Amino acid sequence: xxxxxxxxxxxxxxxAAxxxxxAALEAINVTTVAFxxxxxPLFGFDNILRSADDRTVSLLLDRSTGSGFMSSSMYQHxxxxxxxxxxxxxxxxxxxxxxxxxxxxxxxxxxxxxFEFLGNIRGKPWRVQTNVYGNGSVSRGREExxxxxxxxxxxxxxxxxxxxxxxxxxxVDDVPIREVRRTPAMxxxxxxxxxxxxxxxxxxxxxxxxxxxxxxxYRYGPFVASFTxxxxxxxxxxxxxxQMLSSAACAAAEDALLASDLAVMTLxxxxxxxxxxxxxxxxxxCYDTLRYPAPFPECDVVESERRRFKxxxxxxxxxxxxxxxxxxxxxxxxxxxxDM
Numbered sequence: 363x364x365x366x367x368x369x370x371x372x373x374x375x376x377x378a379a380x381x382x383x384x385a386a387l388e389a390i391n392v393t394t395v396a397f398x399x400x401x402x403p404l405f406g407f408d409n410i411l412r413s414a415d416d417r418t419v420s421l422l423l424d425r426s427t428g429s430g431f432m433s434s435s436m437y438q439h440x441x442x443x444x445x446x447x448x449x450x451x452x453x454x455x456x457x458x459x460x461x462x463x464x465x466x467x468x469x470x471x472x473x474x475x476x477f478e479f480l481g482n483i484r485g486k487p488w489r490v491q492t493n494v495y496g497n498g499s500v501s502r503g504r505e506e507x508x509x510x511x512x513x514x515x516x517x518x519x520x521x522x523x524x525x526x527x528x529x530x531x532x533x534v535d536d537v538p539i540r541e542v543r544r545t546p547a548m549x550x551x552x553x554x555x556x557x558x559x560x561x562x563x564x565x566x567x568x569x570x571x572x573x574x575x576x577x578x579x580y581r582y583g584p585f586v587a588s589f590t591x592x593x594x595x596x597x598x599x600x601x602x603x604x605q606m607l608s609s610a611a612c613a614a615a616e617d618a619l620l621a622s623d624l625a626v627m628t629l630x631x632x633x634x635x636x637x638x639x640x641x642x643x644x645x646x647x648c649y650d651t652l653r654y655p656a657p658f659p660e661c662d663v664v665e666s667e668r669r670r671f672k673x674x675x676x677x678x679x680x681x682x683x684x685x686x687x688x689x690x691x692x693x694x695x696x697x698x699x700x701d702m
Contacts, residue, residue, distance in 0.1 A: 390443070390520075390522065390533070392441060392443065392593045392595050392624075393593065393595075394417070394592055395592055395593070395594055396415070396416040396417050397412055397416045397417065397419050397592065398416055400433055400434060400435075400592060400594045401419075401431045401432065401433055401434060401592065402431060402433075402434050403429075403430075403431050404429075404430040404431050404432045404560065404562070405427070405428070405429060405430050406421070406422070406427040406428050406429030406430065407429075409421065409422035409423070409424065409427060409428070409429035409584075410422075410429050410430075410431060417590055417591075417592070418588060418589065419431060419561075419588070419589045419590075419592075420586050420587070420588045421458075421561065421562065421563045421586070421587045421588075421589070422563070422584045422585065422586050423449075423563045423564060423565060423578075423585040424580065424583050424584040424585075425580045425583065428562060428563050428564035428565060429562070430560060430561060430562030430563070430564070431560070432558050432559065432560045432561075433560075433594060435558070435598040435599070436464065436556040436557060436558050436598070436599050437556060437557060437559070437594070437596035437597060437598060437599065438556045438596065438597045438599045438612050438616075439525050439526050439527060439596055439597065439612075439616050440525060440594070440596015440597065440619065441522065441524050441525075441593065441596065441619065441624055442523045442525075442559045442593065442594060442595070442596070443520060443521070443522035443523070443533075443592070443593035444460055444521060444522075444561065444590070444592050444593070445518040445520045445589070445590045445591035446458070446460060446479075446514070446518065446519065446520075446521055446587060446588065446589055447514065447516075447518045447519075447587070447588045448479055448481075448488055448514040448515050449563075449585040449586055449587055450515035450516075451484060451582050452483060452579055452582040453481030453482060453488070453582070453585060454481055454482055454483045454567075454570075454571040454576035454577065454578065454579065455481060455565060455566055455567035455571050455577045455578035455579075456563065456564075456566070456570070456578055456585050457478055457479065457480060457481065457562075457563070457564055457565075457566040457570050458478075458479040458481075458561075458562070458563045458587040459476060459477065459478050459479070459560065459561070459562045459564075460476075460479075460521055460523075460560070460561050460589075461474060461475060461477060461478070461493075461559070461560050462474065462523060462525065462557040462558065463475075463557055463558060463560060464555055464556060464557045464558065466558070468555065470498050471497050471498040471550075471555075472495065472497075472498055472555075473495060473496050473497065473553035473554065474493065474494075474495040474553070474557070475492075475493070475495075475523050475532075475553060475557070476491070476493040476494075476495075477490060477491075477492060477521050477523070477532065478490065478491040478492075478493065479514070479587075480566075480570050480571065481570060481571060481585075482571055482576075483571065483576050487509050488510050488514050488515070489507055489509055489510070489644070490507070490508055490521075490534075491505055491506065491507045491508075491645075492506050492507075492508075492532045492539075492540055493505050494530060494551075494553070495553070496548070496550055496551040496553045496554065497550035497553075497554075499550070499551045502551060502654070502658075503647070504542070504551075504647050504658065505645065505647050506540055506643060506645060506646050506647065507644055507645035508638075508642040508643050508644060509642050509644055510534075510642070511638075511641065511642055518590060518591070519535050520533070520535050520536065520591060521533065521534055522536070524625060525553065525557075525596075526616060526619060526620055526625055527544065527554075527616060527620075528543065528620065528625075529541055529542060529627075530542040530552075530553070531625075531627070537631075537634045537635070537638055538627070538631050538632075538634065538635040538638075539635060539638045539639065539642075540635070540639075541627065541635065542660055543660060544660075545659050545660050547659030547660075548659055556599045559594065561589050563585060563587045565578045595619070595624075596615065596619070597611065597612035597615040597616065640667075643677070644677045645675050645676050645677065646671065646675055647661075647675060648661035648662075648663060648675075649663075649668055649671035649672075649673075649675045650673075650674060650675025652674050652675070653674075653675070
């Protein structure tokens, strides 16, 4: 088992390093950093493998532990990105996460923005869930879930989070898939305190696949998630509740970010986001009247879209694709939501 684990891990790191040399940022062009320049190990140190050039990191989950890393600094707003390749084969119960949070320092009033990649049984697609927590609003997680329109295990795909004082935008391969604009009615539910950036892989057998029906099967391990093209663009701060929040330097940095192409939601971006959501979204909190009878202030409920979802917030018809595609492609053939 140890020999197989070493061979798998070595092959993954070598392949990931080769991808780094060939990959290039396209629609969103930001500077990437080596691991040592922006990140530090968090847990499962023996299960963290770094490439020779220190620009690709593989996280392993095995019988002993998962693993993770975090940014060396906290950030007050910014753009955070990573290209990720997910574990293949049977991945039920496995969760890979790329997210921002201050939960380690503010336990009861923490903020958080999540990409959570949810593994599945063989033959079923990986799913990705985005969450928005502000000021400890864990009971109002603002969850949305999508089927990925490609196989995320065969090559790297980029996942990005833009967080400003005005809005939060999640991107997949430079395509915006979700925008949460700040409204006065959201009050503290909109994340406002400095956060660190995290990447983890861990055992979530109790809930991740069919509500815990399918658990992690370590015969298919180790489960390897690889991260490259690490981007950290934002104002670094120290104390998450200190006076650095009002610093002129951070204000100037965010003004520049807001004025950049990253933060401008053009008509083209809006159309691409609408296509992605129409083709891939299978759950939205905005349509979950069972959990949330009162509508959320930021939800822009479109009646024609609402009819596609049940009262539980789940899509009446999910999608099974004839072939794997990238965001923005034509809709797939529908099938029963229960199949997903």
